[in-house]
Amino acid sequence: MSTTTVNSGAQGSTLGELAKILAGIEFAALDAATADAARGRVLDTLGAFVVGLRTPEGRLLRYLERASRDGTALGFVERCRIYVGATRATEVDDIDVASCTTVGSVVVPVAVAVAARQPRADARTLLAAVVAGYEAMQRLGRAIGGATLIYRGVWPTYVAAPFAAAATAAKLLELDAPTTARALALALTRTSAAPAAALPRFGFRSYALGCAAVEGAEAASAAAAGVEADPGALTAFAERIGVMLDAPALVRAAGDPWLVREVDSKPWPTSRQALASVAAFRELKLTPESIDAIERIVVAVPGAYRAMVDRAAAPGQRIESMIGVQYQFALAVFAPDKLYDTIRLEVPTPPEYAALMAKIEVRADEALDARFPRQWGGRVTVRFCSGEERTQEVLDPDGAAARPLDFDGIERKYARIFTASDFGKPGLLSVARERCRELGRAASDAGPVTDLWTSIE
Numbered sequence: 001m002s003t004t005t006v007n008s009g010a011q012g013s014t015l016g017e018l019a020k021i022l023a024g025i026e027f028a029a030l031d032a033a034t035a036d037a038a039r040g041r042v043l044d045t046l047g048a049f050v051v052g053l054r055t056p057e058g059r060l061l062r063y064l065e066r067a068s069r070d071g072t073a074l075g076f077v078e079r080c081r082i083y084v085g086a087t088r089a090t091e092v093d094d095i096d097v098a099s100c101t102t103v104g105s106v107v108v109p110v111a112v113a114v115a116a117r118q119p120r121a122d123a124r125t126l127l128a129a130v131v132a133g134y135e136a137m138q139r140l141g142r143a144i145g146g147a148t149l150i151y152r153g154v155w156p157t158y159v160a161a162p163f164a165a166a167a168t169a170a171k172l173l174e175l176d177a178p179t180t181a182r183a184l185a186l187a188l189t190r191t192s193a194a195p196a197a198a199l200p201r202f203g204f205r206s207y208a209l210g211c212a213a214v215e216g217a218e219a220a221s222a223a224a225a226g227v228e229a230d231p232g233a234l235t236a237f238a239e240r241i242g243v244m245l246d247a248p249a250l251v252r253a254a255g256d257p258w259l260v261r262e263v264d265s266k267p268w269p270t271s272r273q274a275l276a277s278v279a280a281f282r283e284l285k286l287t288p289e290s291i292d293a294i295e296r297i298v299v300a301v302p303g304a305y306r307a308m309v310d311r312a313a314a315p316g317q318r319i320e321s322m323i324g325v326q327y328q329f330a331l332a333v334f335a336p337d338k339l340y341d342t343i344r345l346e347v348p349t350p351p352e353y354a355a356l357m358a359k360i361e362v363r364a365d366e367a368l369d370a371r372f373p374r375q376w377g378g379r380v381t382v383r384f385c386s387g388e389e390r391t392q393e394v395l396d397p398d399g400a401a402a403r404p405l406d407f408d409g410i411e412r413k414y415a416r417i418f419t420a421s422d423f424g425k426p427g428l429l430s431v432a433r434e435r436c437r438e439l440g441r442a443a444s445d446a447g448p449v450t451d452l453w454t455s456i457e
Helices: 014-023 032-052 056-069 076-088 104-116 123-143 146-152 156-172 177-189 204-225 233-241 272-283 288-293 303-309 318-323 325-334 336-340 351-357 366-371 407-420 426-438 447-456
Strands: 294-301 360-364 378-384 389-394
Touching (some): 014 123, 014 156, 014 233, 032 076, 032 123, 032 407, 032 426, 032 447, 056 076, 056 204, 104 123, 104 156, 146 303, 156 204, 177 204, 177 233, 272 318, 272 325, 272 378, 272 389, 288 294, 288 325, 294 303, 294 366, 303 360, 318 325, 325 336, 325 360, 336 407, 407 426, 426 447
Antiparallel strands (some): 294 378, 378 389
């Protein structure tokens, strides 16, 4: 990869070329699969937002917004911040593995929040904005090497969020390419790496990501109003977060395919790093009665994230319980429905959980390393005391870009999550599915979808 020096407003610059691509995205030119993928991302993110408001972090954000509004209706800033923060708090939002960015948690809430403040925002423009936002975030996340950068203490989603939000808002505001380039440059100047020590603190990630998204969306409005940008914003951004920037990745040919089709959707609340291993373990169909007969369980994962998912100790809080493989393996055997519980006000570790977790060893694997970061796979080998071994490998779990969830699959996903999380609004799912499925199929405004979000907030 190479560094690049850019003039953010100049013809032929990196940001200028990317802005041409983003500003040129029109719904009418999108293929049917891409349009459906964008509709699916709206539905999947809406489901995450609904349950996210009930998480401890979501409730904290609601309290914060109520306190700041003093009884008035949600303004754009509060709406954007709570939409983004609550969605990301769930660990069921989507992710682009090549960049390690949770794209939907930023792009879709920003698109909905911007559309909600525009009278009769066009549904097709909303979908084009979603496609543009995904392009911007995935391109930047890949250009900075997000899939490995995260293990150096830099959160790729956070540093790419203002950029993605600016691209999304710019499309809804119908900015031309030069103004979009200024919006992107302004957003980059508002970006910094979050302090690593703050990331595990309760509520910080949700709040900080929401603020980053607001900064990006407001950058688009500022550019539209005539605010000029630092011509070296892209180079300065790369230097600030300490990366070598792969400039060609930012301006790759568009629509080959559109990157919104390359994201993974998680079927239950989990880190994507653990998902394939937990899916492989579930496919072995072990029962509680079989656990005593097991000598050892060996989990093979790419070395880049072995330490992240190897969590032998009992989790202290809900997010910890969704990151490592050990606790999720225990749930898969002893309380499989609890895998889908996104709220997890309690994370008990009874003796049978602890006994199983103690038998699990996590190793780095060269074969899986060779597929990383294109695939985040997992292989599980169960060794029984009798000498028998059973192995299962999963490279593309359900919901991966190679095995995407359709509208019915997304509805089933949230039906399980809502039930496990004791959230009793099953009718909302069918309404949301139909509204998102029909989004933009006829010339209409985006009200049927944005109204769902505002009715929930």
